[in-house]
Amino acid sequence: MKSKKSILLPDTREILSGFGENLKLARLRRKLSTLQVSERANINKSTLWRIEKGSPSVAIGAYIQVLFVMGLEKDLLKVAGDDVLGRKLQDAKLIVKERSSKKLNNN
Numbered sequence: 001m002k003s004k005k006s007i008l009l010p011d012t013r014e015i016l017s018g019f020g021e022n023l024k025l026a027r028l029r030r031k032l033s034t035l036q037v038s039e040r041a042n043i044n045k046s047t048l049w050r051i052e053k054g055s056p057s058v059a060i061g062a063y064i065q066v067l068f069v070m071g072l073e074k075d076l077l078k079v080a081g082d083d084v085l086g087r088k089l090q091d092a093k094l095i096v097k098e099r100s101s102k103k104l105n106n107n
Contacts, residue, residue, distance in 0.1 A: 008056050020054030023063075026070050027052075041065035 008016065027037055038048040043062050050058050051066055067073045080086075 005057075013054070013056070016056055017054035019063075020052045023066055023070075024052040026072060027066075030070060032070070037066060037069050040069040 027034075034045050034048050038045045041048070041062070043051075043065060047058060047062055048066065051063055064073060064076065067075065
């Protein structure tokens with residue numbers, strides 16, 4: 001079975017590249033070598049190199065393992081946490097139904 005190649009728009013590729021660069025800078029700030037991170041994340045050094053380049057062909061699980069090794073895995077919880085556009089779209093579709101007035105029965 002052939003695997004499909006990921007096709008990314010230039011803006012998306014730039015975001016992924018920036019993410020990889022941020023991971024590399026985080027590794028360097030922690031003074032961790034590529035060997036240390038790759039061994040702790042249980043990935044090859046070449047996979048770590050591709051992650052730090054922002055390769056779309058690397059499984060998201062490998063990216064998460066690298067985040068975990070550096071203690072940054074909880075940063076993923078911030079992704080889409082404050083979905084301003086989604087909330088506006090949701091609010092725009094909310095229909096507020098008016099209640100009918102209650103009639104008093106005078107029996």
